[in-house]
Amino acid sequence: MVRKKNALLILFFVSLSGYVHAQTSSYEELQAAYIFNFAKYIRWPEETPEFVIGVYGKPEIIELFKNTLAGKRVGGRDILVRAVEGAEDVTGCSIIYIASSASKMLKTLVSVTARKSILIVTAEDMISSGAMISFVVEDDKLKFKIKRKTLSETGLVASDGLLKLAILL
Template sequence: MVKQIKLLLTVLIIITFGLNNSKAQVSSYEELQAAYLYNFAKYIQWPKEVLSETFVIAVYGKNIPKGISTVLNGKAVRGQHIELKTIDSVENFVDCQILFIPENRIRNLPELYPVLRDRHILLVSENDHIEKGAIISFIMKDNHLQFKLHEKALSEVGLTASAGLLRLAILL
């Protein structure tokens, strides 16, 4: 059943974002991450009081990875336009619903803890950094991009994942 759901998610990602040309292509790692971020936005519920006209996905760093920008620019979720922003320091923190921390910035995660406290922010990292505080962490398993989800941490920030998303996750 889980394999069928994963296959369905892969098909949905391809349908949602399409292929760049008529030839089948292997999506880049960043594009797959973007597709997952988009689906996290769709299948996780935020409290209504923190939602606005835009759904902000922030990247901790100076630049938004090209694959993420390419896939998410112009997209919307639940009627909200997705806006991509960068956060290059704690002093320049912006309100967001999802904060993505690339591998090269994970060492800076502890400095964000005071800013993240009492906010409804989904913290997503690369390379299995759940133990450092991420709620969702991308991992490579059997040469496929998958994700771990820390259910308790998700509920502690006031967010709820759909049953379908929970079935796709490696739960902790």
């Protein structure tokens, strides 16, 4: 069963990765789809009634995430997408996505979320600045980097299938 689940996960991410330039989907829509799968294949130590994804970026990106993830569920919980405008807004979030336009906030958010079970995902490669997962484009394909040490320090556990698809640091 685990092998079948990992194979399906790999197939999904591989099919998404080739669409960066081939489809009319925007870069952010693809990232939202990836984040949905991160949510499914990362285990959080605590569960909340809703699965909250905080988005730090322009209003149109927040709306795009809301539309892309509308009606989706993680572990039987509804996904709620909300705007993050400052460090005080991270409470209750399971994932924080930092758009390229908001990358200057990464260091502040990293310090506020230190040792908390909050996954920080960045739209551009900011792994060396404290992100746990960062998106990168290589050979016109959307890929992602995972910094395992930072992830494990927060108590988050990625599935083996997810780790196999990532660029690990």
